Amino acid sequence: MSADLHQGRIVLNEWVGRRYKHMVVEAPDAVVAVPGQFFHLRLSSQWDPLLRRPMSIYGIDEDRGWVEFLYHVRGRGTALLAGLVPGDTLDLLGPLGRGFSLDSAWRGILLVGRGAGLATLAPLAEQAVQSGMDVFAILSARTPDRLVSVDRLHELGARVATVTDVEGTSEVHVVESMVREILHRESVDAVFTCGSRRLTKLMQRLADTHGIPGQVALEENMGCGLGMCYCCVKPFFREGRVYPLRVCREGPVFSLAEVIVDEL
């Protein structure tokens, strides 16, 4: 599972809704990644844009040597990414960071994600299903067309609920009652979240109340992605103290209990 520099080849790079793209990259040596880890992508052979862009793994196909990403086209880096066509090469550094961890004793897990965060949770769902766990998911987005990976979760057999801002269903108290309902009714042994500060705060509280573990995948502007620059640091609780930890190295996945939500 050691990280390396890879020259991938774009297999597919297609729109999913109006703001997201699904990209498949052939990079046979890079398929050693686990859900929650990320690759650091270089978008120009010149010096602008200079820095790499972190993207979590949306899928891994070991047989075909494919790594998949699902990304929100936001600024110029992701715009350049969106311009790649099949056959183009892509410089990938990774896999990097600490991914999600699943305990084989768990019977069911609940995923609560929003926006691009859904991309990060999808491969976790797949892994959980393969390990025989039940997967419940609450997916949140601004509009229905930004609810990415719903189909994929359905196909996996996950039980999926969706909430959106435009439908007025995504407010925290609504999601809270949905989560309580699931935790009450189903055998959920752990919760996972990604993509929203508000939902992270909520899930931290609910996991704590219910006495179950939780994990969250965080994002932060990154310089190196390798643990050297300390650009991606946030403070976390650990063993009763506050530690500044590197999202790229000690994360991007952290235990929900150690996150200081107000610092996100």
Next chain:
Amino acid sequence: MSADLHQGRIVLNEWVGRRYKHMVVEAPDAVVAVPGQFFHLRLSSQWDPLLRRPMSIYGIDEDRGWVEFLYHVRGRGTALLAGLVPGDTLDLLGPLGRGFSLDSAWRGILLVGRGAGLATLAPLAEQAVQSGMDVFAILSARTPDRLVSVDRLHELGARVATVTDVEGTSEVHVVESMVREILHRESVDAVFTCGSRRLTKLMQRLADTHGIPGQVALEENMGCGLGMCYCCVKPFFREGRVYPLRVCREGPVFSLAEVIVDEL
């Protein structure tokens, strides 16, 4: 003949020998150019490389709306240009500058060029042939595979001699006797040169001795290409005085007589 910003579409971009590429760009509104003029090409939508690159016109096909270039792949700008494939778009600013001028009374002209300078002279040969003039050409390069546009000149019916460094035929005194021979034997009313300081010096002297006019297409690092920045200025003789003139605006074609060769 007014200059504009064009979004061209690459039709062809192929190697000619190991260092040159021939590029055809579809840009129907841009075909109003004359030989010796240039386009200023933008090579990135980002800020690196920042400045445009000047490229003279290698050909114009008014019917098909094509502009052609022949370029030496030297640094990173031309490397990016070399990476374009048919269907890609290219941002062209132009046509810019003052091109060659042909006097319809001339019966024959002599072109003496070297390296990438041959690209600049080729469309002039075409225009001259169309106007019924005889065209003589001496083409110089380091190696035979860098002698671009020889075939094109042959097809036009030009009488072409080639000289190269590796064959030991390109030394100034050799070229000098070839030029003298042509000027002596044939009806040559004007000489044109591009691509070499040494040859420009030679042609200036010979044109002067033979009392015939001459023109040279010059190169200089450019900022704007539009006459605003004064980055491309060189000193020239004009009306008995020395003037600093802009290669992009008062040139890139100048009368041989006004060039101060030691300042090139």
Next chain:
Amino acid sequence: MSSDRLSVQVGPLRLKNPVMPASGTFSPDLAEWIDFDQLGALVTKSVTWHPRAGNPGPRCIETPAGMLNAVGIQNKGVENFIIDQLPVYRRWKTPLVVSISGESPEGYARLAHRLTVPGVQTIEVNISCPNLEVGGWSPAMEADGTYRTIRAVREATDLPIWAKLTPNTGDMVSVARAAQEAGADALVVANTLIGMAIDPHTKRPKLGNVTGGLSGPAVKPIVLRMVYQIYPHVNIPIIGCGGISRADDVLEYLLAGARAVQVGTYNFVNPRGMTEIIRDLDEYVEREGLKSITEIVGQANKGRIFSASCSCSRSSES
């Protein structure tokens, strides 16, 4: 763009909008590309008393996201400017700012006096050109030289005067204050940063003049910081200049505290750049529902702890 929601007041001058070209990156040649009457102001290349042939070539070199230039203020001298070029600029209604470059406070004063003629609306005092002395020294590197030059110009003309500062100093605030105290009506922040490039093959400096001025997007973070740094310490308008290529860059400068901006190198990349930026600014004002774009000037300074964050130099604090 019917209303005057983009218009800004810079000292005694009212500009249609905050966007104008930077000295030396603009000439009447650009009129083939854009309508000068859409610009906030026109700014000439710096004019000197005597004609100057400029520096030996190469005069410009591209660098990552920027360029170095060492043109050396090639121009035909002030008399030629008044006779030949001023009438050309008078074709447009947009206010004309004439940039001047002298060799001493008196030299600047003489130029300003000579240029106090109809058709010239403002004098921009270029005390910051890095291409006149090898190595790049310029008066604006020190508060004292700045004060003396601006003062001399102030006494020589009734026209509004803008002091164009250099970023090649550790003490922007003192220099800015000196310019204000000497009577400048506005500050242009800033000229180019002194830089150089060497050719590994020839082993020689690439520019004919050895060093040159760095401009373009590469320098924007530095110059933007300087505008922000100076803003709380002066009460005359600041005109931001450095690396602007988009409306968002203009907004950054206005938020930092600039009242207007100058666009330089980007004119070389996109000759229609300035008018596109003006169009995008108008869309921004519309979208945000602002009455005037000036509402955002200095907004990024909100909540700022002035004493701690304002100056690079301890000495200017005391």
Next chain:
Amino acid sequence: MSSDRLSVQVGPLRLKNPVMPASGTFSPDLAEWIDFDQLGALVTKSVTWHPRAGNPGPRCIETPAGMLNAVGIQNKGVENFIIDQLPVYRRWKTPLVVSISGESPEGYARLAHRLTVPGVQTIEVNISCPNLEVGGWSPAMEADGTYRTIRAVREATDLPIWAKLTPNTGDMVSVARAAQEAGADALVVANTLIGMAIDPHTKRPKLGNVTGGLSGPAVKPIVLRMVYQIYPHVNIPIIGCGGISRADDVLEYLLAGARAVQVGTYNFVNPRGMTEIIRDLDEYVEREGLKSITEIVGQANKGRIFSASCSCSRSSES
């Protein structure tokens, strides 16, 4: 790379080759990517006396061909460094340069003294961090502060000391000379340029610390000029640092007068960058038939008119 044709002498220290990482852009984490025994030296992130949590985020922002950082020297303090990190660095044979950051000359001296322990080969005195005080002030902005700090360190340790200068001054030559006079064995030129970025949407500075340090290819022309500028005025080695991403960049710095170089931001773009640069330098030396790479040091200064071209500041000339 069998011979020692790449090796350079930097003060009392002999380096295998002129390439080393820049402080704060390097950590033992990079050992997964390259063999540290191939580097000229190892340079730690700056160490402070007490632990520091660093600045609030965001701590970095990309800019055209560069980046702004405002990490704020997060570190666990010198005792932790000696106990936890020093043993890790001692795994490699390459000389270790420990960068220190204090709050006063005495603070620097105390750190240097404490770090005069086996395993530490050199102290790099970071008197130029722009991220400790809001606004970016640092001691190296003035010759006086530089002298006092380096002098105090000189008296506190027998180890070689390198003074890391700031580019945020109009007077590099005076500062460089002050460092030399105070006893520095080498100069690192330079730290980052103070810059900032503003978010047009939130209208707030993008960095948690408001201002930050600009690094990367964008700044190379500026810092290269500073090395060239300082070179004729000092007789201790200069270590060039700013925007290096290729062997050609290293050659530019050596030609300008640097004896060695540090690579910073580029490590983030290409974690194998430094070893690729070393390989390309070796190819260059081979191709050019040089006995030693030091033959080219300062070559771009040939024929230079020293008095005119060396200094940005008049005062240092007099």
